[in-house]
Amino acid sequence: MDEVRHIDLGIFFDAAPNAQLVFTPDLRIVAANQRYCAMLRRQPEDLVGFRVFEVFPPNPDDPNADAEAELQASADAVVATGQAQEMPLRQHDVLEADGRYGTRYWRILNSPVFADASEPERVTHVIHTAEDVTRSVLGERADAAKRRAAMRGADLSYFELDPVSQSLVRSPQLDELFGFEQGETAAEVKPFLDRFHPDDRDAAISEIERVARTIGSDLHLDYRIMLPDGTTRWVTGRGESVRDPGTKAISIVGIVLDVTSIRENEANLSKAVEARDLLIAEVNHRVKNSLQMVTSILNLEANATEDSAARASLRAATARVNSIAAIHASLYEDDDVRSVQIDKYLDKLTRHLRASLESEERRVQITLDVEPIRLPTDKAVTLSLAVNELVTNSFKHAFGKDDDGTVTISLRRSGDDKIVLDVSDDGTGPSFDSLDRSSHSTGLGQRLIAGMASQLGGTIEEDKTSGWRTRISFAE
Amino acid sequence: MLVVEDNIFIALDLEAQLVEMGHDVVGIAATATKAIAMSRQSSPDIAIVDLQLADGSRGQDAAFVLRNEMGIPSVFVSGSLHQVTDDEKEAIRPLAMLSKPLLPNELRRTIEAAASSDLAWKDR
Numbered sequence: 001m002d003e004v005r006h007i008d009l010g011i012f013f014d015a016a017p018n019a020q021l022v023f024t025p026d027l028r029i030v031a032a033n034q035r036y037c038a039m040l041r042r043q044p045e046d047l048v049g050f051r052v053f054e055v056f057p058p059n060p061d062d063p064n065a066d067a068e069a070e071l072q073a074s075a076d077a078v079v080a081t082g083q084a085q086e087m088p089l090r091q092h093d094v095l096e097a098d099g100r101y102g103t104r105y106w107r108i109l110n111s112p113v114f115a116d117a118s119e120p121e122r123v124t125h126v127i128h129t130a131e132d133v134t135r136s137v138l139g140e141r142a143d144a145a146k147r148r149a150a151m152r153g154a155d156l157s158y159f160e161l162d163p164v165s166q167s168l169v170r171s172p173q174l175d176e177l178f179g180f181e182q183g184e185t186a187a188e189v190k191p192f193l194d195r196f197h198p199d200d201r202d203a204a205i206s207e208i209e210r211v212a213r214t215i216g217s218d219l220h221l222d223y224r225i226m227l228p229d230g231t232t233r234w235v236t237g238r239g240e241s242v243r244d245p246g247t248k249a250i251s252i253v254g255i256v257l258d259v260t261s262i263r264e265n266e267a268n269l270s271k272a273v274e275a276r277d278l279l280i281a282e283v284n285h286r287v288k289n290s291l292q293m294v295t296s297i298l299n300l301e302a303n304a305t306e307d308s309a310a311r312a313s314l315r316a317a318t319a320r321v322n323s324i325a326a327i328h329a330s331l332y333e334d335d336d337v338r339s340v341q342i343d344k345y346l347d348k349l350t351r352h353l354r355a356s357l358e359s360e361e362r363r364v365q366i367t368l369d370v371e372p373i374r375l376p377t378d379k380a381v382t383l384s385l386a387v388n389e390l391v392t393n394s395f396k397h398a399f400g401k402d403d404d405g406t407v408t409i410s411l412r413r414s415g416d417d418k419i420v421l422d423v424s425d426d427g428t429g430p431s432f433d434s435l436d437r438s439s440h441s442t443g444l445g446q447r448l449i450a451g452m453a454s455q456l457g458g459t460i461e462e463d464k465t466s467g468w469r470t471r472i473s474f475a476e
Numbered sequence: 477m478l479v480v481e482d483n484i485f486i487a488l489d490l491e492a493q494l495v496e497m498g499h500d501v502v503g504i505a506a507t508a509t510k511a512i513a514m515s516r517q518s519s520p521d522i523a524i525v526d527l528q529l530a531d532g533s534r535g536q537d538a539a540f541v542l543r544n545e546m547g548i549p550s551v552f553v554s555g556s557l558h559q560v561t562d563d564e565k566e567a568i569r570p571l572a573m574l575s576k577p578l579l580p581n582e583l584r585r586t587i588e589a590a591a592s593s594d595l596a597w598k599d600r
Contacts, residue, residue: 281556281558284555284556285528285554285555285556286555287555288554288555288556288575288576288577289483289486289555289576291576291577292483292486292555292576292577292578293483293485293486294577295489295577295578296483296485296486296488296489296490297485297489299489299492299493300485300488300489300492303492303496315580318580319580321577322577322579322580325577325579326579352579352580352582355579355580355581355582355585
């Protein structure tokens with residue numbers, strides 16, 4: 001029974017889970033429990049005998065730091081009523097050991113103590129129970145500040161719509177977006193719906209109804225609104241429906257954003273793309289037509305001339321124009337107009353060369369051996385002209401009119417960055433005289449081939465050990 | 477044969493190529509209206525038709541009338557064949573669609589292939 005009779009009651013005060021301070025009605029500290037001392041990082045001797053605001057002076061940087069008057073008023077009320085008084089949650093920063101103030105928020109309960117047995121009705125002391133609520137207060141503030149910053153930053157219009165009562169709580173930006181003066185409309189959604197574009201309104205309303213039916217579903221609104229000044233704006237709304245855990249009421253919360261400029265940019269962009277495509281098609285058409293005109297003029301000249309040598313020259317010119325034209329046609333087969341899939345093009349050129357051979361009833365074959373290679377357009381044009389010249393040369397000089405034979409076109413990579421074009425034939429020339437053949441190398445065709453090799457930045461090699469082979473090597 | 481082409485150099489070249497192949501050319505029309513009028517008058521076997529004609533008229537419109545009212549098939553020769561829609565292709569059933577510039581003998585081979593194909597002539 002010693003545990004009951006002989007215990008110092010001060011032990012209970014120190015063991016209490018709440019931070020407690022005892023002061024007289026004029027705020028002079030009489031006792032502080034361990035919890036209180038620990039919380040404020042003070043020793044009892046730092047406190048006892050001092051007035052509260054001597055040891056906890058107000059922060060000079062806090063303009064609202066008039067806590068002393070409030071605490072005194074609360075203590076006065078405790079004395080006057082004999083009842084405990086709860087103080088409104090407030091900030092009172094605490095002077096730390098290093099002379100700085102720490103931001104602190106407090107929830108305070110002041111309770112009466114009647115210690116004078118001769119005057120049992122008189123409040124002799126006040127027990128001051130202090131709860132530090134800094135963390136939760138600052139946490140909420142931080143969240144609210146983040147929300148505000150996010151809404152300010154994006155100029156978002158926040159709304160909360162009650163689909164049952166049709167009430168609409170919203171940020172001022174929403175009124176501004178819909179062309180309402182602040183306070184012009186009450187907390188109802190109807191005036192806002194009235195400004196929806198008539199063609200979009202029904203779809204928007206049924207979307208809102210759909211989201212209201214399924215809690216947690218996402219709201220996707222894209223609609224036009226008609227402003228009083230006659231302008232139309234595109235807006236987009238995003239949100240979701242939620243049920244209040246307390247009231248069980250359903251609301252749709254979300255944001256509305258003016259996307260008119262984005263929509264306009266999209267429209268302008270697609271117009272520009274359309275115009276560009278039309279322009280390309282038109283230029284393409286004109287180039288093809290012009291090339292046709294050139295070949296037509298050459299054909300007409302060739303038909304008109306009596307001189308067979310002149311006629312042959314004009315036909316050769318036509319063939320050169322055609323090889324340029326075929327490159328041009330290949331250009332528009334994919335979206336890349338700066339380079340050409342040269343292997344595909346050479347395949348096409350070869351088919352045309354074969355066709356013209358057949359029409360001349362020649363028996364020479366053309367074989368093609370090319371790797372898939374893309375070349376810049378200007379190089380491709382030069383290369384195709386070179387192939388045209390070399391193959392034509394072989395036809396002219398390697399074989400007799402009725403000879404069998406083969407012309408081989410080969411294009412492949414060599415090493416890391418070299419491309420090698422080989423055009424070779426197995427003919428010996430109509431007169432079996434290589435001297436006769438080499439005499440043609442001063443002709444226009446040979447000069448063109450040399451010129452084109454240097455235009456490609458390449459080197460040219462000729463080999464006549466068996467038939468005739470011309471090799472052009474150039475950097476990719 | 478009828479040449480429907482508004483560029484005189486190209487038209488004369490096409491005419492010369494056709495004559496060289498041994499065909500008669502009944503005339504050169506620069507517009508869709510002229511092409512239809514000349515076809516009614518001379519009933520060519522085949523029309524060689526450009527798409528974008530003088531006065532803004534369209535080769536497709538001439539070819540449609542030639543095919544469906546006179547049974548005359550067309551060969552399109554144009555720098556912008558993509559302008560012919562699938563519906564037009566179905567309605568006109570061109571013998572061939574050749575891209576400008578024509579390659580040597582391309583027209584000859586096309587006409588010869590058409591002449592030897594019973595299918596191409598069944599509507600005639």
